[in-house]
Amino acid sequence: MKHKHTISVLVEDKPGALARIATMFARRGFNIDSLAVGPTERQGVSCITLRVDCEHHTLEQIEKQIHKLVNVLRVTELTPGEAVERELLLLKVSAAPDRRAELVSTAEAFKGRVVDLGPDAIVFELTGTPEELDSFQELARPHGIQELVRTGRVGMSRASTRGRTRRLSAIN
């Protein structure tokens, strides 16, 4: 049965490192739901957070195939409960003057804030779990979403876990 999984990949910050991972996914027919790349606490090491929707067998293959790439330092699955996950959303929504108050208070309920204001639109910024962003998105939809971007999720192990979360693979 298919499940969503978040995989965190530490890679050397070398040319083509991301392309190699993306090529491997494309070539082996694995799908990526979301992907986020950024620096880490270590100089020269980047973190790629991938969200995939697949069966356990495929997850194992994905992990092993990523691990074979020369620039990849570590592959871990961020398991729900053992990790925190966040995502950033920017949303431009139609807001006639008489609907502004309602929208702003909805955003406040999600700890969102207004980053830009126009004569008939507002740009909101929201950080939260991807599920929270989904909820806010649904509440904003009836107002007329003009533009929306999300970063894709990033995550790390909980504070109670020392260092990075466990390695995914049982073999090797």
Add this chain to the structure above:
Amino acid sequence: MNGADAILRSLEAEGVEVMFGIPGGAIMPTYDAMARGTTVRHVLARHEQGAGHMAQGYARASGRVGVAIATSGPGATNLVTPIADAWMDSTPLVCITGQVRSSLIGTDAFQECDITGITMPVVKHSWLVQDVREIPEIMKAAFHVARTGRCGPVLVDVPRDIQEAELDFSYPDKVDLPGWRPPSKVHPLQIREAAERIAYAEKPVLYAGGGTLNGEACDELRRLAEVGRLPVITTLMGKGAFPETHKLHFGWPGMHGTKWSNIAMNTCDVLVAIGARFDDRVTGKLSAFAPGATVVHLDIDPAEISKLRDADIPVVGPLKKALAELTKAVAAHREAGVPAPEAWVQKIEAWRDEFPLRYGTSTEWLKPQKLMETLQELTAGDDVIFTTGVGQHQMWAMQYLLTERPRNFISSGGLGTMGFGIPAAIGAKAARPEAKVVCVDGDGCFQMTAQELTTAVLDDLPVVVVLVNNGYLGMVTQWQDMFFEGRRSHVHLTAQVPDYAKLAEAYGGVGMVVESEAELRPALEEALSLNRTVVVDCRVDPSEQCFPMIPAGAAALDMVEYEDPVKAAS
């Protein structure tokens, strides 16, 4: 020194004896450095694909890393097929390509192409050199990655200005690759479990693939088989990993494997995959493959474990170590009185007698199988390296040419590259000049890389090409006849054009024509004795089909066998 010198000094430091290539614009500084002097022999191919397959043949015959070198753009793209082939067959290969000047990269400059991008899905790793000072470190890493873990191809792309830039050269002792840690140990618990399962098996089969050769684990395989009295079946890639006249060798699996081997493999109770990967040409319909077997899977590559067939007992690690440990553990069980599977061995022997390879006789035509049998007789016991192209002739070669020693049968397995045979033979000859090298080729394959006969002649790398000439793209014809209601579509090449014997002479070699069984033996004897590049154009029965055969997608046990037309009629 400059970057080009640094490339050559790095090759020398790696102990490279020979490289195969062709010069061109973007690699000229490196060729200029060769002209100034190097201990590395350069073999001038006539097409970069030829250079790549030569490097593969060299690697497969020697167990060392093969080196191919080419210019940017078309030179580099011509290497793509050998790189993909080396990827599929896990052949250690370092390909060095010239690239346009750094300042021109990305501008669609003359002979520019993104070769690191194009090859990304088929290399273990690749480098686009950005600073001349990186060259020693990258070359060190390239060789290390190519030959460690599961072997395979790597590519080093060097812009022309970087070949020309100056550096202070020193070759590193160690590689700095924090992300590259192939397994070096074997888990003792996995060995214990595997040994127990194997020792107590009533119907075990060792299914040995190319990883056994790459892992230099052939002696260990033999010991395991002998100690445990375990039947061995070798794949096309594993051919030669276990002596094929050994009493415990039981043929070849898969699409054109022997029927008895497929029966044994599919009815065994413990299947021990050793450096093999459950390829669809071996398994047939995967869900119907060896349904009752417990699978023990030994591989250096953890990603192969349970990729296609779930492994009940995975053993990840170097095969040499894994098989040695396993042998010790199995030996202990045997010494403790766990009986060897003698009844099972006898059963497979009975199947072998019941379902031998068969083919029809003809007074009119030379049969390709007869050709293989004769070649086998004439070369038995000698140190002969066979290479092949891809198709019917390749399958007949697998079935009839008994390979006694490791690295003596070299064929394109995974990618199935027609035209592999001739250049691979030349590379093999460069690796082992004392061995006789025979390329068993088809007429379709021959025409894809025949230009390399020039290389064989001029670089004094004599090879004998035994051409199984049926005038057709034989395997495609067979499929059209069997699965496309006999509609022959664009498969007729003709046996006469080109005139292969004349062509051989045009290339500076010797050409012979064999049109009957009577002419065969003397022609082959002469060809093998000349120590020259020879093409023996053997005109064989164009209607001959390759059997047995598992139709694509069918279960292995639903093999189609040769039917004697006389018997069928009666």
